[in-house]
Structure formats: C-alpha cells, structure tokens
Amino acid sequence: MSHRSQASRSDRALAAFRAGGPVLVHDHDDREGETDLVYPADVVTPEAVARMRNDAGGLVCVALSDSVADAVDLPFLEDELAHPTADAHDLGYDDRSSFSLPVNHRDTFTGITDEDRARTITELASAASAVETGVxxxxxxxxxxxxxxxHVHVLRGAPDGLGDRRGHTELGLALAAAAERPPAVVVCEMLDDETGRALAPDAAREYARRHEFPYVEGADLVAALD
Incomplete structure (x- = not known):
C-alpha cells in the first residue's frame, strides 16, 4: 500500500471521528490482531450501543485518558484485586491489562440496556470533559x-499514550485528541459469528465499505498521529 493511501485512510478516519462517526481500527497482526469498532464517547446513542452488540459482538468499553483516570482516582483493576487470579498476568499480547472499574451511571436502572449503557457512556465523556476544563x-x-x-467497562489509557502502548485504548484516545474530542472513546471488538474468533481484516474492511465507515490500520494511525 502506498504512503498516500495510508495517509488517506488516516485522514478519513480522523475526519469521521471529528464529525462524531465511528471508525474501524485494526491494531496489529503481531498484537491482538483484532479490529475494534471505535466511537467518540460523547456522541454514543442507544442505536450505537445496539450496533456494537449486534454487529461487533465484543465487550463494550470506554477508554479514558490516564490524566482523567488519575484525576478521578480510577485505578487499574488488577491493582485492586486481592485474589490469586490477579497475582500474575501472562497476556500474550501485552505487559498489562488496561481494565479499570466497571461502572453504571447512578441515574440508570439495571445498567445493561442500550439506553442505560448509552447514558453511562455519554456521562463518562462529560466527566472527562469536566476534568479537562479544570472545574x-x-x-x-x-x-x-x-x-x-x-455494566460499562472502563479502560485506563497508558500515561504516555502511544509512546507507552499501542492497543485500541491508546489508538482510540489518540484519534480523539487529534479530532479535538473529549478524552473518552468507546471500543468494541468485532467478532465473527461463524468462527467465534476475531473478525478477519478482509471481512472488517468489507463491513466498513458496506456501511461507509472508515477502516484504518493501527500502524498507519501511529504514523499519522504519534
């Protein structure tokens, strides 16, 4: 693929995110090798949550920047678990998990409905904006x-962003920063209904083409945004 094509894909992804639209991001074949459906958290609707659970099928998570998580005292979950399962991590794709606490907004009921999750997600984005404005x-x-x-899993971004880690958490947050959106993004892995595995890049690209969503490789985003 030419440098011009790579730049064009990154530019299209950035333009879509700036406009509040979703982007498909494939991280790296030698990492998770997954494509995530990524949204700016501040514009997520119940319909967007329905798309993520029906079309993507993975875990719906909200990634917050390290500075926001630090300001509201959100820890890495593994640091808070006093259980033998948290003693040692042997992740095949990274040194540590980004998971922080799973939360519901207090004005939700069970927290799991599309409406409840959309409310929690957008309120997390509002909280991130409040931290940024220094109020x-x-x-x-x-x-x-x-x-x-x-029912909404919060992810904590690495302190130095893409300089520390190049997962979907950091890729999404870098995209939000470049698009001048709040440091809060929703990520959801795309799964294959037939195999139960991660959706193959070719299939993810076809989904993106069919729905007119940008598809971008993580390496291209790193080159464009880091």
Whole structure:
C-alpha cells in the first residue's frame, strides 16, 4: 500500500471521528490482531450501543485518558484485586491489562440496556470533559455520578499514550485528541459469528465499505498521529 493511501485512510478516519462517526481500527497482526469498532464517547446513542452488540459482538468499553483516570482516582483493576487470579498476568499480547472499574451511571436502572449503557457512556465523556476544563471535578464528583460495579467497562489509557502502548485504548484516545474530542472513546471488538474468533481484516474492511465507515490500520494511525 502506498504512503498516500495510508495517509488517506488516516485522514478519513480522523475526519469521521471529528464529525462524531465511528471508525474501524485494526491494531496489529503481531498484537491482538483484532479490529475494534471505535466511537467518540460523547456522541454514543442507544442505536450505537445496539450496533456494537449486534454487529461487533465484543465487550463494550470506554477508554479514558490516564490524566482523567488519575484525576478521578480510577485505578487499574488488577491493582485492586486481592485474589490469586490477579497475582500474575501472562497476556500474550501485552505487559498489562488496561481494565479499570466497571461502572453504571447512578441515574440508570439495571445498567445493561442500550439506553442505560448509552447514558453511562455519554456521562463518562462529560466527566472527562469536566476534568479537562479544570472545574474541580475529582473523585467525590465522580462517585456522586457513578457506581461500581456496573455494566460499562472502563479502560485506563497508558500515561504516555502511544509512546507507552499501542492497543485500541491508546489508538482510540489518540484519534480523539487529534479530532479535538473529549478524552473518552468507546471500543468494541468485532467478532465473527461463524468462527467465534476475531473478525478477519478482509471481512472488517468489507463491513466498513458496506456501511461507509472508515477502516484504518493501527500502524498507519501511529504514523499519522504519534
């Protein structure tokens, strides 16, 4: 693929994200080798949640930047678990998990419906914006709005972003930063209904073409945004 084509794909992804649309991001074949459906968290609707659970099928997560997570005292989940299962991680694709606490917004009911999850997701984006604007939003304000455990899994971005880690968490957050959106993005792995495995890149590209969504390789995004 030419450098011009790679740049064009990254530019299209950035333009879509800036406009509030979803992007398909394939991380790296030598990492997870997965394609995620990625949305700016501040514009997620119940219909977008339905698309993620029906068309993607993976775990619906909200990635927050390290600075936002730090400001509201959101830890890495593995650091909080006093159980033998958390003693050692042997991930085949990374040094540590990005998972933080799963939460629900306090104004939701069960937290799992499309409407409830969309509410939690957009309120997480609002919280991230509040932290960024420096209005004194911290752990107490966050706890007043959200409860844990819940049905929206929060991911904590690496401190130096793509300089530390090149997972979907950091790729999505880098895309949000470049698009001047809040440091909160939704990521959901695309799975194959027939095999039960990660959706192959060719199939993900076809899905993107059919729905007129941008598809971009993680390496191209890193080159364009890092």
């Amino acid at each position: 004194g939003y911290g752990p107490e304000e966050f706890a007043a709005e959200f409860r844990a455990p819940g």
